[in-house]
Amino acid sequence: MDIIIAGAGRVGFNLAKTLSIGHNVTVIDRNAEALQRLQESLDILPVHGDIEDPYTYHKLIDKHADLFIAVTDLDEANIVSTLIAGDSIEVGRKFIRLRNSFFAKSSIREKLGIDEAIFPMQLSSDTVETLLEYPRANNVKSFKYLGMKLISLRASSISEPVELAEEGFAVVGIERDKRFFVPEPPVTVAPGDLLYLFGDEARIRELCGRYETDVPGRIERCVIFGAGDLGVAIARRLLDSGIEVKLIDKDLQRCETADELLEGEATAISCRYGTAAIFEEEGLGEADLMIAATDDDEYNIIKCLEAREHDIRKVVAINNELEYYGLMHALGIVVVRGPKISAYHAILERIYSSGVVMERKYCGGKGSVFLRKIFPGSKLAGRTVKPFKKGECALFLVRGDRLARFDGPRTLEEGDVIVAFVTERAAPALKAWIYGL
Template sequence: MDIIIAGAGRVGFNLARTLSIGHNVTVVDRNAEALQRLQESLDILPVHGDIEDPQTYRKLIDKDADLFIAVTDLDEANLISTLIVDDFIQIKRKIIRLRNAFFAKSSIKEKLHITDAVFPLELTSDTITTLLDYPKANNIKSFKQTDFKLISLWANGIDAATEIDAPNVRLVGIERQKRFYIPDGNRVEPGDLIYLFGDESEIRSVCRRFDHDTPPAIERCVIFGAGDLGVAIASKLLQQGKEVKLVEKDVSLCRIADEKLEGEAMTLSCKYGTGELFEEEGLGHADMMIAATGNDEYNIIKCLEAREHGIRKVVAVNNELEYYNLMHSLGIVVVRGPKMSAYNAILESIYSSQVVMERKFCGGKAVVFLRKVFPDSPLVGKKIKPLKKEGIKLFLVREEKLLPFSEPIVAEEEDLLVGFTTETMAPKLKVWFYER
């Protein structure tokens, strides 16, 4: 594909790095240094100029594009760029990143012929909200093709090796002693971080059996960080009827947060330290603490402090990928920050039109592939042989049943082929999915 990315910041850089492999990528930005860094490390075409200036796109006037992606930090710049670019370039699809949730309810997307709009603050706060429904889960992934979910949890409630015995649940990944692998069976050891795929009601039953530490329900929440993200998370939690306390060092942000939340959340200033706040304000009685600042190191520290003061479920927003493994190893629930959420959501939007859906999990150490057998699919009535390789697990979802795919099958309409594998084996499994 021919792809134009407006914005060379963190999201634009990561998109360019991923999409420049196999695609022709052009990056537009007025920051010459950022463009130079991109050009030094990636095979891209840099275009220096303001994305809001029509003159910038005259440099590309003879260039058609399959995809235009606007991902600067400014909503106005992204919106204007998607409007201007149409006058100079024939664009097939447009994807835009927006901060203001107002635009999600407006008709601006249709008016500007935008294919998809990504709202990073909403994505991150929605992810945290799902933890209310699955209090014992470490992470939850949903899929468009099936109601089955991929849920991870710590096996801290067992004293000996235990088999998972649920008809519509399969163990599809284990992280044990910092090593991730795809297990052959359903055997779990104490302390494992396990990944389960299947019917959510059955997974809930497994969660209760394997995790005795996490509270069965989450009612009281503490959020560290009263910036835009902290306020967005607080708003979502309040809508769910939860008790929310918001902690922030910046007194001015406390005032702004209090106004935006109309006083429904208790806003606390920790300008002179947070240690005494846990005792004085009873923060240790919370069911869940979310560290939602833009500083990953600070988020980690707050999570560790919260755990020391008795909060059993701690969540850290992860802004820099390099900190993911550290958070993960400390047993902290990790949620993607807005920029990482935007990057992943845009990639999913790009790949959504493809035959095979691909999602990463366990911080990129593992990959799940899905292929739906639609009525017009060439797979209908075709005999399919499984790929039998170590580190790969295949399943067939048929009539709401999760079946092992270890022997040849004849594909039927509405079947769903699902494969789990490690990052190193992902290319082989991807080829197998596309060759069916």
């Protein structure tokens, strides 16, 4: 594909890094240094200019773009660039990143002819809200066409390796000692493993209660470090769920703004130096949950470690840096994708998903999920298919509410869903197989 990315910030850089492998990528930005860094490390075409200036696109006037992606930090710039690009050059699909939740409820997407609008702040808030429903889980993912869920949990209650019987669910990934793999049955679980379970959520929820005992089974009080836009968005979700919330921030103005936006329902505390003493001074150790939601990943990690020292049993860090994901897991910190990394993953998932196959990421991008539904009238209905057998993959056939391993030839029926969990290394081969059915 020919892809144009407007914005060379963190999201734009990561997208260019991934998409430049196998695609022709052009990146537009007025920051010459950012473009130079991109060009030095990636095979991309840099275009220096203001994405809101029509003249910038004159350099691309004869260029066709299969995909235009606007991912700067400014909604207005993204909207304007999408309009100008659509008017100046031939564009197949338009993706846009938007911070303001107002646009999610408006008709702006239809009016601008935007194919995909990504609201990363909402994505991060949604993930945190899910943790209230599954307090002993690390993460929860739902899927279109399926009532089953992918739930991750830490095996903290076992002291020696045990064999896990799969009943109504399957183990589709294990992260152990910073290494991720897709196990084959029978599955042996080691102490401290981060397990990824797919299947009936009631069965998995019961397992969470047995395997993850270090965290509370119910969240009633929460502390949030960071009173910026994301911290306020998360606090709003928690307050609506009846959770008592304290917001902590070094910036007094942000605390005052948060207090106003939340109408005084949360306690906003200004801590100028953000020292560990705040835990004792404000009695933060009584919280069931601590969320570090600042823009600084390193600061978030530190606050989570301090919270653990003050006996807060469940700690969550918002993560915007791919390189910190493994470290956070190794430290026993629950990781929630921040707005920037949420935007990156959401855009990739929507680029690679189609009307035939859906693709999702899990375990920080170390694993991929592929789904293919057998729709009415599909050429696959009634056809016998052999499974993918190249390793590093767990393949299933979901029929109704029944989950079965796809480990031999299967005759497919309308309504069936083929689901594959695969490591990133094996993902290209699996992708070719599932599209080629």
